[in-house]
Amino acid sequence: MNNFTFYSPTEFVFGRDTEQQVGALALKYGAQKVMIVYGGGSVVRSGLLDRVKQSLDAAGLPHCELGGIQPNPVDSKVYEGIDLCRREGADMLLPVGGGSVIDTAKAIAAGVPYEGDFWDFFVGKAKVERALKVAVVLTIPAAGSEGSGNAVITRMETLQKLGLCAPFKLRPVFSILNPALTCTLPPAQTAAGIADMMAHIMERYFTNTPQVEISDRLCEGTLKAIIAEAPKVMANPNDYEARANIMWSGMVAHNGTCGVGREEDWSSHALEHEISAIYDVTHGAGLSVIFPAWMTWMVTHNMGKLVQFAVRVWDVPQPSSEASDAELQAVAQEGILRLKQFFRSLDLPTTFAELGIPHPDIDRMTESLRRNKGELLGNYVKLTMEQCKEIYRLAEE
Amino acid sequence: MNNFTFYSPTEFVFGRDTEQQVGALALKYGAQKVMIVYGGGSVVRSGLLDRVKQSLDAAGLPHCELGGIQPNPVDSKVYEGIDLCRREGADMLLPVGGGSVIDTAKAIAAGVPYEGDFWDFFVGKAKVERALKVAVVLTIPAAGSEGSGNAVITRMETLQKLGLCAPFKLRPVFSILNPALTCTLPPAQTAAGIADMMAHIMERYFTNTPQVEISDRLCEGTLKAIIAEAPKVMANPNDYEARANIMWSGMVAHNGTCGVGREEDWSSHALEHEISAIYDVTHGAGLSVIFPAWMTWMVTHNMGKLVQFAVRVWDVPQPSSEASDAELQAVAQEGILRLKQFFRSLDLPTTFAELGIPHPDIDRMTESLRRNKGELLGNYVKLTMEQCKEIYRLAEE
Numbered sequence: 001m002n003n004f005t006f007y008s009p010t011e012f013v014f015g016r017d018t019e020q021q022v023g024a025l026a027l028k029y030g031a032q033k034v035m036i037v038y039g040g041g042s043v044v045r046s047g048l049l050d051r052v053k054q055s056l057d058a059a060g061l062p063h064c065e066l067g068g069i070q071p072n073p074v075d076s077k078v079y080e081g082i083d084l085c086r087r088e089g090a091d092m093l094l095p096v097g098g099g100s101v102i103d104t105a106k107a108i109a110a111g112v113p114y115e116g117d118f119w120d121f122f123v124g125k126a127k128v129e130r131a132l133k134v135a136v137v138l139t140i141p142a143a144g145s146e147g148s149g150n151a152v153i154t155r156m157e158t159l160q161k162l163g164l165c166a167p168f169k170l171r172p173v174f175s176i177l178n179p180a181l182t183c184t185l186p187p188a189q190t191a192a193g194i195a196d197m198m199a200h201i202m203e204r205y206f207t208n209t210p211q212v213e214i215s216d217r218l219c220e221g222t223l224k225a226i227i228a229e230a231p232k233v234m235a236n237p238n239d240y241e242a243r244a245n246i247m248w249s250g251m252v253a254h255n256g257t258c259g260v261g262r263e264e265d266w267s268s269h270a271l272e273h274e275i276s277a278i279y280d281v282t283h284g285a286g287l288s289v290i291f292p293a294w295m296t297w298m299v300t301h302n303m304g305k306l307v308q309f310a311v312r313v314w315d316v317p318q319p320s321s322e323a324s325d326a327e328l329q330a331v332a333q334e335g336i337l338r339l340k341q342f343f344r345s346l347d348l349p350t351t352f353a354e355l356g357i358p359h360p361d362i363d364r365m366t367e368s369l370r371r372n373k374g375e376l377l378g379n380y381v382k383l384t385m386e387q388c389k390e391i392y393r394l395a396e397e
Numbered sequence: 398m399n400n401f402t403f404y405s406p407t408e409f410v411f412g413r414d415t416e417q418q419v420g421a422l423a424l425k426y427g428a429q430k431v432m433i434v435y436g437g438g439s440v441v442r443s444g445l446l447d448r449v450k451q452s453l454d455a456a457g458l459p460h461c462e463l464g465g466i467q468p469n470p471v472d473s474k475v476y477e478g479i480d481l482c483r484r485e486g487a488d489m490l491l492p493v494g495g496g497s498v499i500d501t502a503k504a505i506a507a508g509v510p511y512e513g514d515f516w517d518f519f520v521g522k523a524k525v526e527r528a529l530k531v532a533v534v535l536t537i538p539a540a541g542s543e544g545s546g547n548a549v550i551t552r553m554e555t556l557q558k559l560g561l562c563a564p565f566k567l568r569p570v571f572s573i574l575n576p577a578l579t580c581t582l583p584p585a586q587t588a589a590g591i592a593d594m595m596a597h598i599m600e601r602y603f604t605n606t607p608q609v610e611i612s613d614r615l616c617e618g619t620l621k622a623i624i625a626e627a628p629k630v631m632a633n634p635n636d637y638e639a640r641a642n643i644m645w646s647g648m649v650a651h652n653g654t655c656g657v658g659r660e661e662d663w664s665s666h667a668l669e670h671e672i673s674a675i676y677d678v679t680h681g682a683g684l685s686v687i688f689p690a691w692m693t694w695m696v697t698h699n700m701g702k703l704v705q706f707a708v709r710v711w712d713v714p715q716p717s718s719e720a721s722d723a724e725l726q727a728v729a730q731e732g733i734l735r736l737k738q739f740f741r742s743l744d745l746p747t748t749f750a751e752l753g754i755p756h757p758d759i760d761r762m763t764e765s766l767r768r769n770k771g772e773l774l775g776n777y778v779k780l781t782m783e784q785c786k787e788i789y790r791l792a793e794e
Binding site (some may be wrong): 001002005006007008009010011013014015016210211212213214215218220221224225228229241244249252 | 398399400401402403404405406407408409410411412413415576607608609610611612613614615617618619621622625626638639641642645646649654657658
């Protein structure tokens with residue numbers, strides 16, 4: 001096990017009607033003026049935005065707002081938010097929504113007290129030293145941004161989709177998770193969220209760090225819970241209990257619990273970011289295409305953990321200790337097949353064509369990847385750009 | 398799933414040589430004067446205490462110390478510590494040791510700014526409103542106090558062993574976990590620690606709250622990791638990797654991760670506290686006697702979760718969906734048997750006699766239990782005092 005720091009200070013307030021506590025919690029965490037950040041009309045239509053404002057009003061907290069954040073959130077809204085926040089003198093960002101809204105709020109929180117361009121943080125030119133407080137009302141379980149110190153933003157001018165990680169500065173002070181708010185999510189969004197949270201676990205699971213049994217088991221357990229609960233939310237969107245299990249799993253998947261003491265991979269996320277940056281597809285749907293392709297490539301390059309994945313997560317029978325390489329490969333392939341079947345059962349795509357991209361421009365994506373990430377990608381196997389192309393091609397099949 | 402709050406703000410710094418960071422971390426968390434709390438001579442002999450002091454010195458932090466904390470820590474050391482801490486003007490408690498030392502430090506941290514008797518917190522007469530900061534250098538993985546807001550202290554005058562839970566006031570600001578420091582633990586203490594952390598999970602696992610798949614899986618995964626790693630640390634005390642897995646599992650077992658959204662039980666802990674309060678045995682050894690007895694009693698009173706425990710944690714074959722009650726009971730019994738065999742493989746006792754108490758005074762323990770806990774105990778089945786006696790008697794067999 002590698003040395004590590006685990007720090008997840010967020011107060012998670014989970015359950016029915018918990019959004020009514022937002023005003024009291026914002027006060028408790030020292031807010032004096034709150035800037036609400038949200039996306040499209042659903043939080044307006046559902047009345048959630050009004051309930052949040054009422055709770056802030058009841059706590060005597062003034063507030064301003066920034067709406068219109070889109071999926072695959074872009075830098076222009078961050079600049080707009082930084083300007084607005086400075087003008088209004090807000091000291092707490094309150095995203096009400098999913099990962100795009102939360103990540104935009106985090107970028108604003110880091111950008112407001114910074115004199116330079118907030119994009120410096122995303123290209124590694126500057127580190128986040130100070131940030132406004134961020135608190136969350138979550139409506140989409142997927143990105144895990146409610147418990148992480150991460151944010152992903154796309155720069156429109158260059159179509160660069162890049163991430164920022166500032167775990168000591170950008171983790172929310174509190175996050176409100178009411179599963180009932182997720183019952184109205186469309187099936188496609190529910191399914192994409194499930195693929196995203198599974199990917200967050202798998203990026204951590206596939207590692208060469210030996211003897212990490214406790215985090216292996218936490219990864220496998222969280223995946224098994226998601227696999228058990230996902231069909232229930234697809235069959236009955238109003239199944240509160242299944243929604244609750246999925247919502248909490250999405251947090252566990254990305255607050256660090258599953259990654260302690262191990263080298264993580266994250267190449268599938270980087271491969272996917274090129275797809276969604278260029279083709280503006282849903283991140284989770286891109287992941288359900290790329291991750292099985294990445295695994296298939298790994299069968300012949302670094303099989304070890306794939307066998308464990310097949311046996312422990314997908315209940316493929318344990319091969320004997322004398323199993324041949326071909327037999328082990330068959331076990332690994334069976335695990336990947338079951339993952340693909342699972343994604344398909346949620347109506348998720350597992351090929352570029354199913355993602356709506358019949359002729360992906362693999363050269364362009366790989367060039368962009370090289371610009372954003374350099375010559376080598378990931379850790380489980382450090383992939384050259386040629387090998388990344390091979391994985392993109394496997395996703396065409 | 399029940400509504401819940403999950404709040405685990407501690408910064409965990411895990412791995413080799415991490416105790417060298419204690420001075421810098423104490424500064425980061427605003428300490429001005431540190432009171433070190435420790436137990437017997439082992440932290441002195443090993444040189445750990447000196448290394449901690451050197452790190453504080455290097456950070457320019459003055460410090461004082463309170464040594465001599467015993468297992469099953471008692472109120473007299475808390476009073477002594479409160480006096481010393483006030484006299485010295487320390488503002489951060491730094492326990493260097495295991496649960497007894499940490500719990501004593503927490504009681505001092507709550508007692509110093511309180512005008513009344515600190516015992517008020519333990520008997521429910523007062524709530525902890527303010528506390529000094531607590532930070533930890535852990536040497537014994539067992540109690541999970543390094544990540545919890547709990548403390549257990551024994552009042553000598555009345556032989557009452559009671560717990561305090563103040564998750565928002567007494568969670569450590571940081572905890573340093575170096576698995577290498579645990580390699581010198583005697584086998585009996587290692588084993589008792591393992592029983593203690595398993596019990597922390599099982600107290601949460603056995604619940605009537607339905608549809609808690611994610612926390613079920615986190616409980617089961619952590620138990621499976623402990624079950625895999627425990628034989629390695631017993632066979633080779635210097636196995637750093639296995640020690641690391643055990644140490645982190647002990648934290649996960651008790652910081653709340655395993656208990657979210659569910660009613661917890663805690664009757665086995667209360668039953669055990671009477672044993673260790675009266676007979677001064679090791680808490681973990683008392684738990685390896687009581688928990689299987691509690692489970693055995695449950696087979697005929699509330700079997701449901703025992704079957705899942707047997708199948709998922711101990712790999713007992715899944716019974717068919719048409720299994721009779723007798724067949725299900727056999728599955729549950731097999732799970733309990735495997736737990737007992739596991740405890741025995743670690744040289745832990747599973748009967749009162751093996752615990753060194755050939756003739757336990759069950760009436761006395763039950764009377765004390767009634768005084769401390771009232772007429773009903775636990776949640777999985779709310780136990781009358783007569784039923785508690787039945788469980789104590791099962792532990793004689």
